[in-house]
Amino acid sequence: MSCLCTVPCNTVFGSQHQMDIASFERLVADDEEAGRVPLLLLANAGTPAAGHTDKFVRLSEICSQHGIWLHVEGVTLATLVLGFVPSAMLAAVKSDSMTLTPGIWLGLPATPAVTLYRHDDPSLALAAGLVSSRPADRLRPLPLWLSLQQLGNSAILQCIRLATQLSQNLLDKLKLLPNIKISVHDEVDCPVVVFKVVLSEQNLPGAAVVEVSDLQQRESELQDSFNRWLCSELQKAVPASGLSEVELDDDGLCLRFSPLVTAAALDTSNADVDSLCEALSARVPTMLLSWRLRTALRHTALSAPPLAYLEERCWAGLGALRYEVSGQEFHPSDQQVELEKFNQKLGQKLKSLLPDIPLTFGPKAGGRLDCVYIGMVTEELDMAALMQTIVETGQEVEESSRVGCFPLLFVFI
Template structure:
């Protein structure tokens, strides 16, 4: 563990090692005192039934994340002053490290269990920022100028329903139409590598549109993980200029039970508080603890290596899939993307190789319908995409999948 921490190059990130040792010592001292008071050490045999022993082999980094939850429960029993200082330090450290690692300078962080919760809070912040009387008049202030939220066509399923889709040229036309109708363009949600499509929007152009119309730009997607690498494609690098972004370090780094993170930039602490992005409750600040421990354990080199290796695996998977008959790679223009999107297709006897809709001679319509249904069912089963981050850390032997 110490060796991996010594590799950290950034002076700020190098303090992780010291903080981790202090946290580990705090927990060890607590366990030692408890064992002495009870007159015996706790062993796995004290745990009844199926919980005996190690339930699942999740690796040292996984145990570090789970340790954060246990340590958080212990820390919550400290007196208020110590608790306030410690939770503030944990929150500020984790925010600083994430902003440094993923090139989002001078950002703030909101940690949340449900992945879409961060975007919902960002919506509230955008409304409070654009409607000055919203706190006093509530939703009545929205009647004169109805807020409009724009979603990318590549947005993950269910995102629109969770909140309330476009070609950039079409989007600009829609925004102009909304302005002419007395509506207020409020928020634009862009994507950087969605699991279903693997597509990265033209974030740079979208940012220009948002600045032109005073809109809030929010970005999400697995390609944001590549911001930690030495080389980043220009389309993804543009995300560092957005107003907010949601990241999921758990799936990216193979860490169980760590929160999702929404990084954002806003100058008014009163508005971020009323939007629910900041909190004075120690319990809310302790959400960052599992991630705080995990980042220190992995170190900067460990984080970069995991993301780099996942991108390399995705490229290798794509190369192998190209050699398989009846498999079509759908997205090939995304550089260093950790997402591989492919589709199974079946050639009918006498039909075009691309499986066109024109019926082949002597082929009954019912036969074509059944074939299409089978292909659709299979494609739904593989869920259209393989995310190498998930395969690498949640499966025992990912190379076996590269057929």
């Protein structure tokens, strides 16, 4: 729509997740010079994805100066009910309107959102369609009103205060952990914490510390896969945490902790935050080790025929090896079926030989049937012994099944 435009975020100074004030002023000036009338600015007070908050003090001044309606929405608006509200957040009350979602914050299903707005003349609000004189429309907020009355003021405050405490507790603990990158950690009393594990190759010979922003596209996709695995593991370890995945433009796949949205339904406590950090601390070393050995495996496979290294970015772990099977080639129509049979036989033998490494194969893998999926490795892994076991087991299965010449794919996750 030609009447809408997007205000970019900061690129040089300030948070890269906040509205660029200078760009907003230029857009307003350009509209006025072109004879257009800027009407409304939509600002964020804690986006649902990552809790980004714009600078309301300056935005309010600019909007007031040019007669622009300032509308605010976001999860951080819930903190306005607390006893102490930072001035940066308190400026949001100077907006012309704001949308609140108390049903989500308080765990009240099937309750509507609420939009509060300033008005000097009720008739103008009615003419603009902001209110309705129909009884059915006026009864729509009734479920929310009854729920709030049932909870009471103290319970509402306790719920929101607990959410901010849980977020701050996790934030403080994450700052003490290595290899953790926190997004939007400078937001004040933000009830959303977004973080990820930054994988480094600093322990490899001749390699320097590599940050996410410096990784090539291949490594960025691998980091997303590793963090996706981590999120799944933490969800299973601490289900009450309400942890979820979120995709950010700058940081890729991250883990999001948003107790204001999930704590009321999951009954999240500070003990759950402690358990979450313990589970995170226990899994980060495994991720770092698997990341380093992934590169080591690539070099080892070059000198270990009949194994060949393959790049599989969608699976977290060591990577992929292909076992070149010698012998007669199958007809193209039979090759895939025979490959799946061979792979499942090999998977069964490897599972009995490698009880400490999680193996998944066949229909249970949920993916390809011609692969053996192997989970994250630990410090007990002997790379040379693993390579030798795969080669010898492949040779045994090849001899017993008398397969033809086709490549076998191993995927390590």
